[in-house]
Amino acid sequence: MSSRRYARLALPDPTWVELIGGSAHVLSRAPWLGGAPTGQILEGYDEAGRGDRPRLAPVEPRKILCVGRNYKAHAKELGNEVPAEPMLFYKPTTALLDPGGTVMLPPGSISSRVEHEAELTLVIGNRLRRAGEDEARAAIFGLTLACDVTARDLQKKDGQWWRAKGMDTFCPVGPVIVTGLDPHALSISCRVRGETRQSGRTSDMIFSAARVLSYVSETITLEPGDIVLTGTPEGVGPLADGDTLEVEVPEIGVLAVSVGA
Numbered sequence: 001m002s003s004r005r006y007a008r009l010a011l012p013d014p015t016w017v018e019l020i021g022g023s024a025h026v027l028s029r030a031p032w033l034g035g036a037p038t039g040q041i042l043e044g045y046d047e048a049g050r051g052d053r054p055r056l057a058p059v060e061p062r063k064i065l066c067v068g069r070n071y072k073a074h075a076k077e078l079g080n081e082v083p084a085e086p087m088l089f090y091k092p093t094t095a096l097l098d099p100g101g102t103v104m105l106p107p108g109s110i111s112s113r114v115e116h117e118a119e120l121t122l123v124i125g126n127r128l129r130r131a132g133e134d135e136a137r138a139a140i141f142g143l144t145l146a147c148d149v150t151a152r153d154l155q156k157k158d159g160q161w162w163r164a165k166g167m168d169t170f171c172p173v174g175p176v177i178v179t180g181l182d183p184h185a186l187s188i189s190c191r192v193r194g195e196t197r198q199s200g201r202t203s204d205m206i207f208s209a210a211r212v213l214s215y216v217s218e219t220i221t222l223e224p225g226d227i228v229l230t231g232t233p234e235g236v237g238p239l240a241d242g243d244t245l246e247v248e249v250p251e252i253g254v255l256a257v258s259v260g261a
Contacts, residue, residue, distance in 0.1 A: 003180040003251075006031050006142070007049030008056040009042075016058075019047055019176065030060065031177070032125040032141040032224045048175045048253040055099045057173040058144055059123060063226045064091040064171060066119075066148055067212055068161075070205050070231025077234045086207045086215045089161050091148075091171045091229075099174035102260045103149055105241060106167060111151035114239050117232035118190035118198050118247040121146040122209055123177050128222040136213035139222070142179040145247045145255040146229050147172045147190070149239070172245075172257045173227065181251055183209045188233065191246040200233025 005019040006027075016035055017024035024045040027035035045051035049058075068087040069075040075082050097103065105114050125141025148165060149172070155164035183202055190198035207215070209230060216222060239245065243259040 003178050005047055006058060006177045007045075007175065008058045009049065009051075010054040010056055014056055014060070017042070017045070017049070019045055019049060022046065024049070024051060030225060032123065055175060057096050057098050058175070058177045059096075059173055059225065059227050061093060061226045062223055063220075064093060064095065064229070065089075065216060065220075065226070066091060066165070066229040067207065067231045070207055071200060071233045072204070072206060073200075073234035074232055074236065077236070082206060086212050088216065089165065092166050094168055095166055095171035097169045097172040097257060099172070099255055100257065101169065101172060102258045103172065103239065103245065104169045105239065105259065105261045106151065111154050113151065113153040115150050115152050115236045116190055116192065116197065116239055116245055117148035117150055117236050118188055119146045119148050119229040119232050120183060120186065120188055120202050120249060121173065122183065122213070122228040122230060124222050124226040124228070125224055127224060128213060128217040131214055131217045133210040133214045136217065137210040139213065140183070140209060141224070142177040143181050143183055143249075143252060144173060144177045144227070145175070145249060145252055146227070147245060147247050147255065147257070148229055148232060172255055174255050175253050178252050183230070186249050186251060189248050190235070191248070192237070192239065192243050194244070197237050198233050198235035200235075202230070204233065205231060
């Protein structure tokens with residue numbers, strides 16, 4: 001299956017574009033909603049959507065769902081058991097952060113241990129409710145990247161994860177959406193200040209993308225544009241004020257943000 005690449009730009013209003021051969025072709029609406037070319041073409045945009053207009057997160061979800069402990073080595077490094085079923089949690093949409101944005105660390109009185117978790121992310125193209133795995137697989141519009149930023153001390157303290165993982169800016173997403181990729185045949189890495197901290201293969205997921213979506217849809221309806229973060233490989237570690245943070249899947253690109261306080 002051939003791949004297509006989509007970005008979201010500030011023109012100045014948020015606008016979806018398809019990236020083709022150095023140009024950004026403006027769409028009438030989100031591509032998973034059947035957005036068609038308007039005829040407006042912007043020149044000078046690379047395959048990551050970089051050009052003379054600011055890039056935005058290439059999604060506008062109603063729901064951000066996440067899978068915890070979906071790589072055995074990551075569960076082990078945190079001293080947790082491997083789950084028998086997908087372990088799910090939410091992030092609020094206010095946690096979204098655009099490519100090139102800044103992850104804002106909370107005051108030390110709230111959390112003193114914020115960590116990175118690089119994650120392949122599914123963008124939903126069709127409504128899913130009580131779907132089997134084949135239907136769920138077909139509902140994946142495309143793939144993008146995210147970082148599940150986590151206040152690890154709050155995660156351990158609270159039991160519930162909403163504070164630890166749901167703070168403003170704790171969900172960078174981007175830089176683009178790519179269609180036609182196998183979600184289980186990719187390498188994923190995370191760098192902090194240029195140093196590789198995480199390096200894994202999506203084939204090591206405990207629960208496949210189709211299994212996760214089918215499981216979610218048993219109880220929660222997924223809608224077009226929703227996103228699902230699929231878990232992180234081992235190597236999570238702390239973030240500090242002034243850090244640069246990069247998540248990379250070569251076939252998708254690099255999601256780069258900074259860290260501030």
